[in-house]
Amino acid sequence: MSSEHHLPIIHAKDLSIWDKIYIPQIVHGLFLTLSQVFRPKFTRQYPEERWDPPASFRGRPVLVEEKGVERCVACGLCARVCPALAIEVQGSETELWKERYPVKFEINMLRCIFCGFCEEVCPEEAIVMSNEYELTFTHQEDAVFGKEKLLTSAQTLAPRLEYLRKNR
Amino acid sequence: METIISCGKVVLVLGVLLGVVAYVVLVERRVAAAIQNRIGPNRVGWQGLLQPLADVVKLVMKEDIVPNPADRFVHDLAPIISIVIAMTTFAVVPFGDHIALFGRDIKLQIADVNIGILFILALTSVGVYGITLSGWSSNNKYSLLGGMRSSAQMISYELAMGLSVIGVVMIAGSLQLDRIVAAQEGWRWNIVLQPLGFVTFVVAAFAETNRLPFDLPEAEPELVGGYHTEYSGLKFGLFFLAEYANMVTSSAIITTLYLGGWQLPFVHAFGFSPIVVSLLQVGAFCLKVALLILFFIVIRWTIPRFRYDQLMNLGWKVMLPVSLLNVFLTGIVLLAS
Numbered sequence: 001m002s003s004e005h006h007l008p009i010i011h012a013k014d015l016s017i018w019d020k021i022y023i024p025q026i027v028h029g030l031f032l033t034l035s036q037v038f039r040p041k042f043t044r045q046y047p048e049e050r051w052d053p054p055a056s057f058r059g060r061p062v063l064v065e066e067k068g069v070e071r072c073v074a075c076g077l078c079a080r081v082c083p084a085l086a087i088e089v090q091g092s093e094t095e096l097w098k099e100r101y102p103v104k105f106e107i108n109m110l111r112c113i114f115c116g117f118c119e120e121v122c123p124e125e126a127i128v129m130s131n132e133y134e135l136t137f138t139h140q141e142d143a144v145f146g147k148e149k150l151l152t153s154a155q156t157l158a159p160r161l162e163y164l165r166k167n168r
Numbered sequence: 169m170e171t172i173i174s175c176g177k178v179v180l181v182l183g184v185l186l187g188v189v190a191y192v193v194l195v196e197r198r199v200a201a202a203i204q205n206r207i208g209p210n211r212v213g214w215q216g217l218l219q220p221l222a223d224v225v226k227l228v229m230k231e232d233i234v235p236n237p238a239d240r241f242v243h244d245l246a247p248i249i250s251i252v253i254a255m256t257t258f259a260v261v262p263f264g265d266h267i268a269l270f271g272r273d274i275k276l277q278i279a280d281v282n283i284g285i286l287f288i289l290a291l292t293s294v295g296v297y298g299i300t301l302s303g304w305s306s307n308n309k310y311s312l313l314g315g316m317r318s319s320a321q322m323i324s325y326e327l328a329m330g331l332s333v334i335g336v337v338m339i340a341g342s343l344q345l346d347r348i349v350a351a352q353e354g355w356r357w358n359i360v361l362q363p364l365g366f367v368t369f370v371v372a373a374f375a376e377t378n379r380l381p382f383d384l385p386e387a388e389p390e391l392v393g394g395y396h397t398e399y400s401g402l403k404f405g406l407f408f409l410a411e412y413a414n415m416v417t418s419s420a421i422i423t424t425l426y427l428g429g430w431q432l433p434f435v436h437a438f439g440f441s442p443i444v445v446s447l448l449q450v451g452a453f454c455l456k457v458a459l460l461i462l463f464f465i466v467i468r469w470t471i472p473r474f475r476y477d478q479l480m481n482l483g484w485k486v487m488l489p490v491s492l493l494n495v496f497l498t499g500i501v502l503l504a505s
Contacts, residue, residue, distance in 0.1 A: 023367070026471060033203050033470040043207040 055163035058116045058129040061107060062157070063150040070151060071126035074102040078118035078127055086111035087118060107150060109135055110143040119164070128160050169272075177278050178259075185258055189413045190220035196412075196465045203469045227405035235307055235398050242305035247399065247406035250298030254413035257291045260284060261420045262346045263453045264430045267446040276430075276450065277346055284344040285333050288421055289326065292376055296322045298410070299378075299385070299395050306398035314394025317476055318378055318385030324483035325375035325382075331491035332369040335362045335498040336425050349429030357428040364494040366426045368487050373418040375483065378411065380468040384476050419460035420453075427456050 018024050044051065053059065064071045074091030090104035119128050130152060137143045154161065194209065194216060201208030209216035234243050264276030281287050296319045303315015336358050337343055340351040352358055359366045375382040386394035396407045423429060432452040435445055474482065 026467075029470045030466060033466060036205060037202040039205055041202075041207050042205050045207075 053131040053133065055131075055159040056167075057131050057133075058114050059132045060109065060114065060130055060135060061112065061116075061118055061127055061150070062130045062132075062152045063105065063147065064126050064128060064154050064157060064161075065151045066154050069096065070102065070105075070147070071124045072102050072105065072122075073098050073100040073124055073126070074105075075100070075123065077121045077123065081117045081121045082112075083115060083117065084111045084113045086113075102147070105147050105150065106144050108144050109137075110140065125161065125164070128157055128164065130157060130160065173272070173274055174278065177274075177276075181258055181263075181278055182255065185255060185413065185416065186409075189409055189416055190224065191217075192412050192416060192461060193223065193408075194219050195461070196468075199462065199465050200469050203466070224405065227408075228402055230401035230404075232401040232403060233398075237307045238398065239305040239307070242301050243398075244403070246298050246302035246305060247403045247410065248298075249301065250295065250410035251406045251413065253291050253295040253298065254410045254417060257288050257417045258420060260287050260345055261417075261424055262349055262429060263420075264446055264450040268442055275346070276446070280344065280346060282344055284342070284346075285337065285348070285425070286343055289330055289333065292322070292329075293326060295376075295414070302399070302407070303395040306395075308398055311395050311397045314385040314397070318395055321378070321382060321385065321476075321479060321483070322376055324480060325372040325487065328368050328483065328487035328491045329372035329376065331488070331495055332362075332365040332372065333425065335365040335491075335494050338495070338498050338502060345424055345429075349424055349431060352428040352431050354431075354433055357431070358426040362426065362494065362498065364490060364497070366422075368491045368494065369426065370422060371482075371487060373422060374464070374467070375479070377414040377418050377464075379415060379464060381471040381474045382479055384473060384479065415464050416457070416461060419457045419464065422460055423453060423456040427460075429453060 072089075074089050076089050076091070079085075079087040079089045086108045088104065088106045088108075089102050091100050092103040093099065094101040114129065116129050197219075198208035198210075198216065209219045212218045212222050234240055259278040260281055262275075262277035266273045266275055268274075299322070300315050300319040303311045303313075303318070306312070336348060339358065339361055340348040342348065348358075374380075378385055384394075386396065396404055399407060430449040430453040432449050435448055435452075440448070
């Protein structure tokens with residue numbers, strides 16, 4: 001340590017006589033605290049008032065349904081990229097133009113970490129993160145969502161799809 | 169018949185006290201929430217009024233865990249001491265003037281002992297045992313530290329408390345609480361006649377009840393739970409209730425000594441019947457105690473906690489000389505008049 005650097009010695013300010021008694025400051029504090037009582041409260045009364053997430057919110061992943069059929073072509077990229085190994089896809093042939101479809105598509109919601117990688121990697125924009133965040137189960141088996149629970153129409157998902165279009 | 173009336177008074181006071189203590193917990197949570205821009209418990213029953221019931225049921229149903237190396241007997245005894253002392257102190261507090269019922273003149277005070285205020289000071293000293301024993305019997309270094317700190321704190325502030333009381337006793341000329349209240353007629357409340365004593369007594373009362381800003385013995389960031397770390401279930405509930413009961417009792421004592429007890433100035437000017445006057449006076453007492461309890465609560469959420477050495481500093485180097493000064497000044501004024 002160099003002896004040329006003299007740091008200024010800062011002394012604590014001495015308290016004035018009013019400060020030493022503490023009581024004037026306590027009264028001031030009481031005014032502050034009591035004035036907070038008359039300000040608006042920030043509590044959301046939950047089941048009655050629910051939160052509507054913005055389009056950028058990553059809720060639970062869902063399969064996009066267009067014209068009555070899923071967009072998914074069972075390529076398996078989402079299952080491969082999922083860090084929590086929550087997705088299971090089994091593909092098969094179909095007569096539609098896309099030629100492939102998922103005969104079994106399951107996401108285990110207890111494993112899903114809502115990271116959104118599946119949505120990012122999907123080439124068909126067939127799986128997106130919806131804005132639903134309310135998930136409760138009473139049995140572990142109920143947590144594995146099959147295609148019926150995952151299919152949602154593209155109309156419901158329009159805000160999210162719009163957000164993805166703008167920010168991809 | 170006298171015993172029946174006394175028993176009636178005991179049942180009434182105990183019932184009201186226990187009920188009030190349970191609801192003070194709810195009031196504290198809602199006032200704290202209001203100060204913090206949020207709503208407190210409002211789900212259990214209308215506006216949360218059944219919350220204390222839910223809390224009691226929860227605490228009763230919890231498992232009573234006692235650490236293996238702990239001294240079982242003392243561990244069980246300590247919360248009992250705390251809660252019994254907290255409630256017994258209320259026995260000498262006069263909550264009203266006489267009331268004429270059933271053809272008798274009933275004094276609204278459970279026990280009119282002739283040592284009055286000394287009884288209360290003695291009991292608060294015994295109350296220190298509850299905390300010390302719980303700290304020691306838990307076989308846990310944090311509990312022990314909490315218990316030791318708390319007992320040292322309570323003993324230090326008892327001196328300031330006793331000396332402040334001397335000022336009041338000098339003015340009233342008696343240790344008996346009903347005479348102290350009777351001496352505070354009209355404008356003569358002791359808060360006006362003894363402002364310094366009032367301040368020292370209130371500060372000492374905060375320290376006695378282990379209430380912020382003096383709650384280092386039970387502060388979570390400091391000592392986990394302090395002296396009640398190793399307690400669960402109903403025993404913890406008893407400590408919790410004992411703290412709030414101490415708060416209510418301290419408010420009642422401060423009201424009796426300094427705020428004129430049940431005195432309600434100008435109540436006799438309206439010419440009500442004696443029973444109505446007595447009831448109004450009981451109502452005045454309850455109102456004053458309620459306001460003091462609110463004061464206790466709001467101060468908790470306003471002032472930061474004292475560090476232990478600052479606390480002991482305050483107790484011995486500030487409160488004690490100031491209360492001695494108060495006794496001195498009161499003596500001079502009384503001799504001069």
